Amino acid sequence: QCDPVIWATLADGKCTFRTKAKESGIKFCKNDYNVTGLCNQKSCPLANSQYATIRMDRGRLWLFVKTIERAYTPKNLWEKVRLPKNVDEAANAIDIECANMTPWMRRKCKLRYVRLKQVLRNMERMEKEEPITVLEPIKKKYERRELAREEKAERAALVERHLKEQLRERLKAGVYDDVILNSREAAWNQVLQDLPSDEEDEEEVSDEEGDERQFVENFESSDEEEEDIEDLDAMMDDSRENEAQHLAEKMQNAKKRRRIQMRFEEYDQEPEILTVND
Secondary structure, three states: OOHHHHHHHHHHOOOOOEEEOOOOOOEEEOOOOOOOOEOOOOOOOOOOOOEEEEEEEOOEEEEEEEOHHHOOOHHHOEEEEEOOOOHHHHHHHHHHHOOOOOHHHHHHHHHHHHHHHHHHHHHHHHHHHOOOOOOOOOOHHHHHHHHHHHHHHHHHHHHHHHHHHHHHHHHHHOOOOOEEEOOOHHHHHHHHHHOOOHHHHHHHHHHHHHHOOOOOOOOOOOHHHHHHHHHHHHHHHHHHHHHHHHHHHHHHHHHHHHHHHHHHHHOOOOOOEEEOOO
């Protein structure tokens, strides 16, 4: 590596790390390994085969030493040496590691170590005084996608619930009494279990009739009261006829349920559509 040729090429041509101040015209270097931050031949990390600098990594200070013998492997070009926290011990370590370099380079490394040490102390003091608030990013695209998925799932659940209610109402109304579907026996059994039985209806009726109780005083019978009694007897006869008709319908529905279950057991293996004649 010829340092003067490299510097001549960088000085006359374009350098990616070079930047120039508008007012003062001073040239600065944006390379992370620059020991001074200025763009000149001594400070350029590209145009010097022997070079050293101080860098901060995860709250600790490290000495980076460049060795030209490892130039053929760029990933191993810099040797990383951990420096102690004590300033005197760190200065001795810099002198030992940079023994073959110029005094100017060793002095600049020590000055950079002192300056970064002050920066670390200021950072620790600021963390104690004002804790750092961690800002979490708002992922709008992710939130919109999750909201759309929730709405789709809610709509699907509502549709499924509505279909179950409609099927249950149709089964109660007797729409499927003449047509038996054997393709999904478990679903039909679940619907049949959900339907209220005759015993439950009778218990509810008996509970409603037995809960009411009234107390009346003694009275003498009259013509109007006899007419009222006759009307009451007629109403009781009508109610008995209605109850008998209602019980007959319930018995017919129960027979139909038993027929459906018998058909399921008979045609359990092959799903097909059958017609039941009342």
